[in-house]
Amino acid sequence: MTFFFPKNKILLILFLSLSLLFSSNSFAETTNSEPFIQALELLQSKSYQEKGRAIEQLTATKDERVQSILEAMLKARLFYTKENKVTVIGIKKEDGFSLTHILNQKDLGIVSKSNLKKIKVNNKLRGILRASIATLSLSSSDTKKRLNAVKQMYGKTNKATIDALKIHLETETNNKIRSEIETLLHINDLDSNDKETQLSAIKFLSNDLHPETKNKLVVLKDHSNKEIAAASQSALKNINEKLGFYDNVNTAFFGLSLGSVLVLAAIGLAITFGVMGVINMAHGELIMLGAYTTYVIQQLMPNYIGLSLVVAVPAAFIVSGSVGILIERLVIRHLYGRPLETLLATFGISLILQQAVRSVFSPLNRSVETPSWLSGSLEINPALSLTYNRLYIILFCLAVFTLLFLIIKKTSLGLSVQAVSQNRSMARAMGIRASRVDALTFGLGSGIAGIAGVALSQLTNVGPNLGQAYIIDSFMVVVFGGVGNLWGTLISGFTLGIANKFMEPWAGAVLAKIMVLVFIILFIQKRPRGLFPQKGRAAES
């Protein structure tokens, strides 16, 4: 330890003010006033209640350092040293924690974990912390921070925050923030005792979609004053209509995103099963390999979580693709034209791959981290927000589909694939090496499955059973869409996704899935070749 603190408080303050006098940092002008230090000490208390009081006291001091302290506390980065109870901010490094002194912002070097005690927070404290940080951020110069601060306050306002907002509104120049604050103030006005204030608030909020507004209007519609009751009723009706509309938009979005997952999982199968006619039960495991590739890449570059995902896409394609080619060369090649045996053999392969992963990576799930740009959601209005990971998956799915479509339609490999699948002997007569094309096609389908694994690693567990969960769905999508048709796979994936999501609210997740299955069975009875049956000679064989 390079620092030392006398236990006596008076001495401590003396020591601090002396050290501050001589230190050249920017905080030299703020004196370490008594309440600030007292509150800091209170923060080390074991009782959560005391800590809550300490936070309030800290906020009240209006000290510049408070915000960074509270933010550190929220992120569980606030510690105190066991030896002499100095409050510090610690950032985890490989060999311990790099500490910053709270009072003078000095870097205290790296200290091992055993010398530190974390200042624990619970949910209640987190709530208090967030509210305090929001109030403090109101005076931030960053518009984004201010906007976030105001948005945080919905449902958490009290008299003090309302007063703070009113004062802040006078100096606020940003229109977006102004309108948010006005909404907040009007929501608060709904509770006032003055009829005119209430009426004007209802009028102002008649298009507002915040749940707080709705909850308050529901209470007001039974108000003893008829005018207020009527006004809130009509406002509620308007709000409910809008909410209903956005609800449907939301469900459609959920459906699209589920659909894109289905398409991603199935599109590789659309090649191997659809174009080549191989029933590949190991398809799910090829997806799983892609997901594990993502995990491995992420382990190799732990400091670039976002970049590792980008690198994982080609890597997963290569890994799964080469395993696919290997399977084709070693097993499937010998079984063309014998669907039952292919089914059994590939099922065996799927079990082998699962157990292999279990032996190499352990049966436990592996954690694949989500980069920050993939978490959170895009808020369009209070009733509708689209989660980023789903948005990206839809885009990714469309990109993969386009790419694959171009490969099949525009490249010479694609042409050979089509030729071989349409008429094998004729293609061979034209000089196409059919068996090489088979291997490449299978590799392509498998590689795409690997890419799907990268996407799925962001949505679900990366474990040995990952593939099993998607194999049935994938076959369902391909069969429903029409074997041998890429467009069919796309349309059928999205259709099934949306149908599933619209059924889920009133049928429950389990029943919705069953109903979709029953529907497909009935559909296949009527149209055995799926939505988009192949036409022409290829269909006959």
Place this chain on the structure above:
Amino acid sequence: MNINFKKILATTLVIISSTFLSSQAFSADEKKKETIKVGVLHSLSGTMAISETTLKDTMLMLIEQQNKKGGLLGKQLEAVVVDPASDWPLFAEKTRELISKEKVDSIFGCWTSVSRKSVLPVIEELNGLMFYPVQYEGEESSKNIFYTGAAPNQQAIPAVNYLMDEIKVKRWVLAGTDYVYPRTTNKILKAYLISKGVAEKDIMINYTPFGHSDWQSIVSDIKKFGSAGMKTAVVSTINGDANVPFYKELGNQGLSSEDIPVVAFSVGEEELSGLDTKPLVGHLAAWNYFMSVESKENEEFIKTWQAFIKDKKRVTNDPMEAHVIGFRMWVKAVEKAGTTDTDKVIDAMIGIEVPNMTGGTAKMLKNHHLTKPVLIGEIQEDGQFDVVWKTDSEVPGDAWSDFLPGSKDLISDWTAPIKCGNYNTKEKKCLATAK
């Protein structure tokens, strides 16, 4: 010729792959000395391998420890490990194999309730002895099974009390995976909540299939349900795997643990070690043991476990503690009875006390359940739990819930004179065979 060869190749491949996965009974060199055999019945492959492999290792560690101490009744212990491969009927077959062929003196095993239900008739028929280490839904009591995990009154009910009294929760989402444990637990919880004055419209129940990964609509429903201006909490009996996408979706849709806390009954340290914990911080779990509990026994246990498994990062969890307690109790009971005879050991088990890992004592009750403390922990970023609440003393396990009409009057008591797993205290008679 060539084709024939290929065909053979393909079929052997299938055969190899299927045998690869089925039973791997490691019966070590048999005729060494007379040993006491301990059966370990945990899935080492298939879906449940994720949770159960750890328990197999725990058993091997305990047996090794005991042998170092000189074994039991002067004999060495021998582990007989079988793999029921997450296949429920196979659990019954393997139990039969363990008792009839391997002649084991006790079995430590099972995780899911389905597997236990499948073992139950066999173990009763052959009069075996089994220790079941996982929290379960209750409504069962067998003479041949000792339940070392929590009954609903040792996990679910205290957790709900915590939410109700400390967090002031008024609206409840009961979300679970669609199988026997969540359904029974939620039935008990719903009856309990209604008895506490919660209106039916303030309880939302939701079931999802195993391994559910698309939580968008359910989370958005929960969000809507929770925006009615009353404090809302989710009581989750969602099984292992499906939790990760569930918590991720909660985070993505902006539901933090302060807005809507989730208290889970199936998420422990082991499950957390396989996932990105950032979106989970602040959510709750109710168990009878956490790795983070500071006590001498626990510290020692963690040290020996990490040394045995040769991995400094391996975590410990609640079912592991249950196995440790169960095994130590069995050892004590065998020593007390002076034999491994099933009936004598079963009688000797009752009343045995061993220290638990949280600084208290576990006692085997007449109904084959334990006394356990109940702890509520908040998930931290490092995948550990911070205990935020615990019961003042150990809670005795209750096999038959007091909140279900069918089981209110039932008790289980395996001592004379009742000797019955489902004794009706009103009619004063034993309902012959349990469900």
